[in-house]
Amino acid sequence: PRTRVDQAVGAFRSTLQWWLGGAALLLLLLQTAMLVWILKPLRQVATELQAVEAGRQKQLEGNYPRELRPLTENLNGLLRSSRARLRRYRNGLADLAHSLKTPLAVLRSSAETLPDEHRTTVSEQIRRMSDTVDYHLQRAATSGRSPLSVPVQVRPEVARIVASLQKVYHDRSLEIDIAVEPDTVFIGEPGDLIQILGNLGDNACKWARHRVQIEARNVTEADKRQRLVLAIDDDGPGIPDELRETVTDRGVRADSRTPGQGIGLAVVREMVVEVYGGRLEISRSDGGGTRIEVHV
Template identity: 35%
Template structure:
């Protein structure tokens, strides 16, 4: 069984609770001992005073002058429990409320011998009477020519215990309230003290979602080294990502040109009669695209940029409108302001470029783009055109790399497959449907970025 909680808050709270309980228990015991000492000191003073009065009645020869015996209150009240006793060689004199006292040294109720007292100083005695009641006495032995005379004054120990109980009850209540106050203060202290950790976690979450590029350096002294190490790690990851993207781009450009030239040579008459070599080139191209996408995903280290959607659409659509300026295509868009996606800007441009380029190639007169968030935390981007569309039975085939359903045009059949790979790479999906009336509707669902500054 695990004794300590796993959380820092739980561990600190448990240790603080144990320390508070131990401190309050020690305070209760210490205060109780001090109170008992003062109350017992007052009782001993009263008993010593009675012993001193009785000692004046003892003569040098051991006789007791009864006329000089004084019993002030409460020794003079029968049944009060207060009493005195004089054991002299000639006999014993005692009040009615003092039972027989054994000769010292006596063992007290806790089983320890009383400390040794100076000669002529009264000694404490503790015992239980016949009824089991605890009693406390002070005894003095006076030497005489006839022999020692023992004088004792006694009182019920309840005289001490009653005020102690009366004092300890509110004291324990006050200590309990103090413990609750200390517990509440400890919880507040822990909440405030551990808040920078929660703030640091939120800062890391903003970095992961693309809302920030680094953890704020303004941290408490204990967390500043950690923040500096995290920022150094983020900087190294960013540099590694940029380096990997550079290698990916160089590799893509280095391989695409020879493959494109090889594909053009194979298209010449008689160079590839059965199309086997062209199929191998297409397979190599698909493999390159696949592994480049995987390398790009691995280099990102799980972090994604926060890319606003509206500027990306305007940039891609503006470029395509100039490229297809010879076609009178009306383009409309409807995008909520501030909508941002958790995707790399280059990937978003390539994804939108392929979809909108296909739409511009096949649209008869119009293209409509709409974007809206859904309940799953994704943005649903819909692109519709009024072209011939794709039959239901051919849509799955159109998503395969290198597959062209119509040999007209200068495309190579990779546009829709690239869009699907990019969408899936970033945790999204691509679906093809029939647009109302005629044409094609392409629906891309991509994860939205968390709200925050761009």
């Protein structure tokens, strides 16, 4: 009888273990399913935020549970507020630029009527005021990269800048080549990209003898972040080695005989290095001129 009892107890224990194991597995599956179902709205929020960041939509549009609505409504309010604040800021800068430029233009015209002994001094001070206004307006207009920056297609912006440069320097018959890889993007504000391209392109065309080349591509650097590598080459006289460290300082020009304000490269350096945390490198181009490469 004892053997039968032991066998019965052993069979019961074995059956109990199977049932308890099955119940535990079932509870684990149920718990996993519940977690997946409960976290689904949060995954949807993350997906929509990625779509906002990529520029595919302007705000969160999903139908969320009551518990998450305060979060999604606050996020949408933050997005609207940020865009409105940036728009007001840029409009204010445009108004400031207009209000300052007009009086300076009047002063510049009036200075031409002054006697020779005063005209040079007054014109020089007006030019310095105008240069300072240009420099600080360009600095202030820099927006920088934000988590919600929309990727900007680089090739159309390069094409627009090149078209403008060809009009400005049409009497020079410069050859401006574009070598931009397909789908190259800039993660930042379009205005910042235009300022970088415009300043570097204008500087290259100013010094080039016959040819300017603009290259752009995306790379993934050691910090795992995708950056834009933009390089502009010219076949001009080049920047002397002793000036490469200082030519990006405000007011410094490689040749004072060439017209310019000496602020273009300074603005680009501050924008690339200080605002975007990138780097700017100056070297000798294959054509004997200057190659300026920025990683931003």
